[in-house]
Amino acid sequence: MERTLDGAVAVVTGGARGIGFALALGLAARGARVVIADLAGAAAAAARLHETGAAAVGIDVDVTSPDDTAAMAAAAESAFGGLDILVNNAGIYSTLTPRPFEAIDPAEWRRVMEVNTLGPFLCCRAALDPMRRRGGGRIVNISSGVAFKGNPFMAHYVASKGAVVSLTRALATELGRFGILVNSVAPGFTLSDGVLDNPVLVEGVKDASLRTRVLPRDMHPADLVGAVCFFAGPDAAFITGQTLVVDGGAYFH
Numbered sequence: 691m692e693r694t695l696d697g698a699v700a701v702v703t704g705g706a707r708g709i710g711f712a713l714a715l716g717l718a719a720r721g722a723r724v725v726i727a728d729l730a731g732a733a734a735a736a737a738r739l740h741e742t743g744a745a746a747v748g749i750d751v752d753v754t755s756p757d758d759t760a761a762m763a764a765a766a767e768s769a770f771g772g773l774d775i776l777v778n779n780a781g782i783y784s785t786l787t788p789r790p791f792e793a794i795d796p797a798e799w800r801r802v803m804e805v806n807t808l809g810p811f812l813c814c815r816a817a818l819d820p821m822r823r824r825g826g827g828r829i830v831n832i833s834s835g836v837a838f839k840g841n842p843f844m845a846h847y848v849a850s851k852g853a854v855v856s857l858t859r860a861l862a863t864e865l866g867r868f869g870i871l872v873n874s875v876a877p878g879f880t881l882s883d884g885v886l887d888n889p890v891l892v893e894g895v896k897d898a899s900l901r902t903r904v905l906p907r908d909m910h911p912a913d914l915v916g917a918v919c920f921f922a923g924p925d926a927a928f929i930t931g932q933t934l935v936v937d938g939g940a941y942f943h
């Protein structure tokens with residue numbers, strides 16, 4: 691594989707398993723040195739990357755904590771000398787149970803918003819100075835195709851991912867002068883580790899998702915790697931503020 695990210699330093703939040711680990715693996719395969727940030731399992735995931743010959747460290751991070759996200763950015767600089775790529779992947783989805791909006795507990799709504807919207811904000815804020823010190827950088831936010839389709843029974847999740855798309859646009863306008871490009875990748879329903887751990891969610895969403903796709907097969911974390919690495923790499927050097935939907939053709943954006 692061409693090492694298009696040789697020498698780059700990447701942070702992947704929620705990187706210990708599922709989509710996040712697939713993205714960390716893909717970035718490492720292209721030459722990036724990777725910081726895996728997660729609530730749990732980050733060190734073990736970094737060890738798995740080491741087994742592939744990659745340079746990686748793991749750090750326990752709660753993305754809703756200003757102190758944790760600041761420590762995450764500092765760890766990238768301490769371990770690898772800087773920070774070039776931030777992938778905001780951490781989020782709440784797979785543990786949710788689909789239900790009508792009026793049945794969503796306000797506490798659950800707040801928690802989804804806190805992780806899915808405050809989290810990327812804090813991570814971007816923490817990454818700003820390290821990226822400016824490097825003369826620029828790339829931020830890739832993981833949003834979701836639901837932001838455009840308005841899927842029912844997940845109003846808090848849909849609203850949070852719509853906010854991620856809007857945050858992507860807002861930060862692109864603010865950070866371009868620093869050479870920091872901000873884009874978003876919007877997955878369709880993906881059979882990640884967390885999703886597979888929630889059979890109620892799989893039963894409620896999987897078949898409906900398959901019926902809407904031009905490419906009628908299941909989506910897996912590996913299907914997102916190319917899009918994220920594209921935005922992180924040299925071929926996307928004049929692209930910012932954009933959202934790329936990766937869902938097998940369920941939604942044309």
